[in-house]
Amino acid sequence: MTMQMEDSRATHPQDASVKTFRMGELFSGPGGLGVGAHLASNEHGKIVHQWATDYDEDTCRTYAWNIVGDEESRSVVHADIRKLDYEELAKLGDIDGLSFGFPCNDFSVVGERKGFEGEFGPLYTYGVQALKRFQPEWFLAENVGGIRADGGATLRKIFGDMIDAGYRIYPHYYKFEEYGVPQARHRMIVVGIRKDIDVEYKVPSPEVFADSDVSASTALAGIPEWAANQEPTRQSERVIERLNHIPAGGNAWVANMPEHLRINTRTKLSSIYRRLSSDKPAYTVTGSGGGGTHIYHWSEPRALTNRERARLQTFPDSFVFKGNKESVRKQIGMAVPPKGAKVIFEAILNSFAGIEYPYVEPSLMKYIPN
Known part of the structure; x- marks a missing residue:
């Protein structure tokens, strides 16, 4: 069973009091934002799929199957954004909302930070x-x-371009573990409202989620056997032996690691063979990396399965990732957690419906150019 986001072109009775926003997506990923938008839809407003595009073929298949319900849907366009004619998207229909989780590699703390x-x-x-x-x-x-990381010059350029496109923007640094996601995943998210529209977006307050159980043990409990993407990672006896010397929350650099199991590298990344702590949120799920970067269980000497990684990202068990094991790993790691996306989309819908909700001030307003 897949979770399908309602297609705006389908025929169905409409409640005139409920505003429907047709959403387009660039850099759509496997559907984290799409699922979040679907979950956020309520009696005050709904967000429906209009079109989406991504450069990765497996990712498009995953999105089309889970969000649209048709793996070959023409509304999900497999294309390199640098070569895509937007008129091809326009033929698929007008949009009321746009989401784009643009690739982060060149801005990442872990990457080479080449920026522009x-x-x-x-x-x-x-x-x-x-x-x-x-x-x-x-x-x-x-x-x-x-x-x-460059003192804000990059942000000021990006924010300035968004404002020049005709939008008021509300940039904030979201810590998703504070919003009910069982993972320390921190992302900059900018919500923009077109300047001619009298709507004010407010960043939803994390206090609403203060009592949420975001522990890894709860997140990974009770995965049904029927859920897809549960292939185990092959591990050598040496890796298993190494993991048995690492406590929950620890990594490869523990002091008592036997000499023959030590990793001799100049840099000691904390994520190498790092085990989860059962009572805390997971560390950030990534989409790539070699040996020792797959995220490891707190008590069992093994890497997590892709389904467990998807649980930490808050994808529903019914969500099926297409492609081989490494492709699926990449898709999961690059996605926006649906539960975190849901919070933001709900706030957008509430803002347009004139419904008040607890909020905090946007944390990145200082980078908006004067």
């Missing part, structure tokens, strides 16, 4: 171009927190 000079740095401009072309009522843009 890198292959991925300029990709946010395609989101800005889409804002100018489609003029949606609102947008949601997502990227890593490391984008602030």
Whole structure:
């Protein structure tokens, strides 16, 4: 069974009091934002799929199957954004909202931080171009927190371009574990409202989720046998032996590691063979990396399965990832947690419906150019 986000072109009775926003997505990923938008839809408003595009074929298949219900849906366009004619998207229908989680590699703290000079740095401009072309009522843009690493020059450039496209913006650094996600995943998210629309977005307060159980043990409990993507990771006896010397929450650099199991590298990344703590949120789920980066169980000497990683990302068990094991790992790691996305989309819907909710001030307003 798949979770299908309602397609705006399907025929169904409409409640005139419920506003429907048709959403387009650039850099859609496997559907984290799509699922979040579906879950956020309520009696005050709904967000429906109009079109989406991503450069990775498996990712598009995953999105199409789970969000649209048709793996070959033409509304999910497999294309390199740098070569895509937006008129092809326009043929698929107008949009009221736009989401784009533009690739973060060149802005990442872990990456080389090439910024605008890198292959991925300029990709946010395609989101800005889409804002100018489609003029949606609102947008949601997502990227890593490391984008602030140059003193804010990058953010001021990006924010300035979004404002010049015709939007008031509300940029905030979200810590998703504070919003009910069982993972320390920190992301910059910008919500924009078109300047001619009298709607004020407010960042939802994490206090609402203060009592949420975000422990890894709860997140990974009770995974049904029927859920897809549960293939185990093959591990050598040496790796198993190494893991048996690492306590919950520890990593490969523990002091009592036997000499023959030690890893001799100049840098000691904390994520190498790092085991989860059962009573705390997981550390950040990533989409790539070699040996020792797969996230490891707190008591069993093994890496997590992709389904367990998807649980930490809050994907429903019915969500099926397409592609081979490494492709699925990448898709999961690059996605926005649906539960975190749901909180933000709910706030957008409530803002347009004029419904008040607890909020905090946006944390990145200081980077908006004067």
